[in-house]
Amino acid sequence: MLNERLRNLSVIDSLLWLLRAAIIVMVLWGTFVGLTSGRADGEGMGQFIQRCTTQTDVGTIQCMGKYSAETWRDFIIFGLAQGGIYALIALGYTLVYGVLFMINFAHGEVFMSGAYTAFFVANAFAKNGFLDSNPIVALGIVLLVSMVTSTIIAILLERIAYRPLRRAPRLVPLITAIGASYFLQYTFRGLYGSGKKVYPDPAILTGKWDIFGIPILKTQVVVFVSAMVLMVVLYWFVQKTKTGKAMRAVAEDKDVALLMGIDVDRVIVITFATGAAMAGAAGVLYGLLFKQVDFIMGFIPGIKAFTAAVLGGIGNIPGAMVGGLFLGVFESVGPSLFLEGLGVPAAYQLKDVIAFTMLVLVLIFRPSGILGETLSEKKA
Amino acid sequence: MALLELENVHSYYGSIHALKGISLTVEKGEIVTLIGANGAGKSTTLRTISGILRPRQGRVMFDGQDLAKTPAHKIVNLGISQVPEGRGVFSKLTVMENLEMGAFVRTDKAGIQEDIEHAFTLFPRLKERQKQVAGTLSGGEQQMLAMARAMMARPNLLLLDEPSMGLAPILVDGIFETIVNINNEGTTVLLVEQNALMALQVAHRGYVIQTGEIVLTDDAKALQVNEMVREAYLGH
Numbered sequence: 098m099l100n101e102r103l104r105n106l107s108v109i110d111s112l113l114w115l116l117r118a119a120i121i122v123m124v125l126w127g128t129f130v131g132l133t134s135g136r137a138d139g140e141g142m143g144q145f146i147q148r149c150t151t152q153t154d155v156g157t158i159q160c161m162g163k164y165s166a167e168t169w170r171d172f173i174i175f176g177l178a179q180g181g182i183y184a185l186i187a188l189g190y191t192l193v194y195g196v197l198f199m200i201n202f203a204h205g206e207v208f209m210s211g212a213y214t215a216f217f218v219a220n221a222f223a224k225n226g227f228l229d230s231n232p233i234v235a236l237g238i239v240l241l242v243s244m245v246t247s248t249i250i251a252i253l254l255e256r257i258a259y260r261p262l263r264r265a266p267r268l269v270p271l272i273t274a275i276g277a278s279y280f281l282q283y284t285f286r287g288l289y290g291s292g293k294k295v296y297p298d299p300a301i302l303t304g305k306w307d308i309f310g311i312p313i314l315k316t317q318v319v320v321f322v323s324a325m326v327l328m329v330v331l332y333w334f335v336q337k338t339k340t341g342k343a344m345r346a347v348a349e350d351k352d353v354a355l356l357m358g359i360d361v362d363r364v365i366v367i368t369f370a371t372g373a374a375m376a377g378a379a380g381v382l383y384g385l386l387f388k389q390v391d392f393i394m395g396f397i398p399g400i401k402a403f404t405a406a407v408l409g410g411i412g413n414i415p416g417a418m419v420g421g422l423f424l425g426v427f428e429s430v431g432p433s434l435f436l437e438g439l440g441v442p443a444a445y446q447l448k449d450v451i452a453f454t455m456l457v458l459v460l461i462f463r464p465s466g467i468l469g470e471t472l473s474e475k476k477a
Numbered sequence: 478m479a480l481l482e483l484e485n486v487h488s489y490y491g492s493i494h495a496l497k498g499i500s501l502t503v504e505k506g507e508i509v510t511l512i513g514a515n516g517a518g519k520s521t522t523l524r525t526i527s528g529i530l531r532p533r534q535g536r537v538m539f540d541g542q543d544l545a546k547t548p549a550h551k552i553v554n555l556g557i558s559q560v561p562e563g564r565g566v567f568s569k570l571t572v573m574e575n576l577e578m579g580a581f582v583r584t585d586k587a588g589i590q591e592d593i594e595h596a597f598t599l600f601p602r603l604k605e606r607q608k609q610v611a612g613t614l615s616g617g618e619q620q621m622l623a624m625a626r627a628m629m630a631r632p633n634l635l636l637l638d639e640p641s642m643g644l645a646p647i648l649v650d651g652i653f654e655t656i657v658n659i660n661n662e663g664t665t666v667l668l669v670e671q672n673a674l675m676a677l678q679v680a681h682r683g684y685v686i687q688t689g690e691i692v693l694t695d696d697a698k699a700l701q702v703n704e705m706v707r708e709a710y711l712g713h
């Protein structure tokens with residue numbers, strides 16, 4: 098049995114296995130070196146482990162590499178906040194893929210259009226003081242503007258760019274999506290300019306809150322909690338409402354959905370709109386967390402969210418949520434955890450590389466995603 | 478006036494000419510069967526009636542309305558439900574959700590609830606499994622679900638595409654019994670089958686289709702003893 102399997106392994110397979118092993122060894126080695134870099138001069142590994150496992154005040158004795166426990170905790174919390182944003186965007190990829198088996202590569206621009214448009218509203222509110230006198234209402238309006246803008250853009254995109262190509266070979270809408278993506282970038286550049294714009298910082302969100310004794314930046318709390326709430330609402334919508342059920346029916350079989358009397362075109366539009374509303378909300382959260390927007394801001398978060406969607410198994414809604422959070426945390430912790438250990442200089446600037454490496458690796462080794470849903474059946 | 482009337486219908490898949498001038502009628506209250514070999518055009522006929530496929534020529538009249546002018550998703554509203562070939566249950570939706578999708582075009586919540594209860598008395602197995610996703614049901618249970626789901630729209634005309642396909646003989650008997658029951662409760666049935674023997678036993682009239690054309694039509698009794706039918710479809 099084993100012999101036969103070994104013989105059947107092609108050269109490529111062996112190389113891929115080697116690559117996998119090498120990556121795991123590198124990550125583990127980097128993590129190990131990184132974490133043990135706090136050893137005192139001349140201290141043996143045994144002593145180090147003993148010291149760090151017996152003393153309780155681990156924060157002060159450098160048991161976790163160059164960083165204190167608080168720093169690691171902050172990395173994770175920041176990771177969860179940005180992961181929430183990735184997850185919200187990822188939902189758009191996954192929803193559209195679910196019903197059309199098409200990757201909407203212009204989704205990053207749908208996200209940008211909302212965030213960028215809402216910036217002007219936020220900025221006006223900041224200037225006239227409304228943002229600080231009535232922060233909840235002001236932020237609510239900003240959020241609404243962003244969600245509505247993204248939704249309108251996505252509906253136009255579906256109607257103009259994708260629907261006429263519904264029956265075309267798969268490559269055609271993909272190329273169209275890339276074209277649409279550039280079209281939107283440069284349209285918004287034309288409309289709003291090419292410079293970076295600084296998102297206003299509402300006074301109500303400066304400083305920290307104490308949550309279970311842990312001081313956390315208010316922005317991060319708000320971003321994470323909002324993302325979670327939106328995801329729960331979306332999940333409820335897809336699982337429990339009639340329209341949500343129709344969406345899942347259309348995803349499974351369009352002809353049979355038609356036989357039920359479901360207006361498939363309408364459901365597809367609703368799917369685009371739902372994903373876009375999530376992206377629009379993510380746009381405002383992005384503005385709050387990263388404080389700046391511009392016309393190409395959709396590109397990198399777009400690819401990262403796509404990575405998150407693929408990680409969770411594209412088409413799988415809980416998968417996109419888990420994938421987003423996982424990627425956010427991995428990206429936030431990874432550079433300090435194993436890249437520095439490997440001796441990579443200025444590791445934090447390489448956080449984008451982590452996401453893209455992960456995308457390539459997942460596509461090579463596990464295209465069905467970590468939650469492992471099979472993509473086969475009926476997906477033609 | 479017939480409930481359903483196809484008049485010289487031609488349907489295509491791209492350049493493949495699948496229906497070459499089909500004409501048939503179904504009267505209110507009847508069970509009519511359409512029998513024919515694999516690839517003859519039976520499913521295509523049903524798809525053309527329910528609007529998934531559009532005829533390139535000819536007319537499909539239902540209750541005095543021209544179906545070719547009705548968007549596919551509105552045809553259910555007129556009173557036509559189809560159980561597609563291979564059952565077509567939504568495998569990732571629960572049994573209950575499948576039934577709800579069957580009632581998609583209806584808004585009378587109380588009536589829907591009533592009909593779900595009715596379906597559960599007809600098919601107690603479905604009641605036991607209402608929270609399970611349909612993909613986990615056996616073939617026979619999926620066929621029951623597909624039929625129950627189609628009935629959720631309260632159709633006047635039920636189109637059945639090979640309901641006995643792939644089922645054990647003992648289940649086939651049950652399915653045909655259900656078809657007769659549904660008909661007795663007032664629903665007209667157009668039944669597509671390869672299992673001509675069973676189909677002709679429950680039907681009032683039948684049509685024989687060959688490579689996209691109707692070649693024979695008669696009372697079911699007469700077709701059962703027809704030489705050509707016996708040779709081609711009944712294995713004598």
Ligand SMILES: Nc1ncnc2c1ncn2[C@@H]1O[C@H](COP(=O)(O)OP(=O)(O)O)[C@@H](O)[C@H]1O
Pocket residue numbers: 490493495513514515516517518519520521522
């Ligand atoms: N989706 C399709 N694309 C192209 N040709 C098809 C398609 N479906 C059916 N056909 C062709 O149309 C003819 C009739 O098919 P069908 O109606 O499915 O036959 P039946 O249901 O009687 O077995 C066959 O020749 C078949 O090959």
Ligand SMILES: [Mg+2]
Pocket residue numbers: 516519520521562
């Ligand atoms: Mg068929």
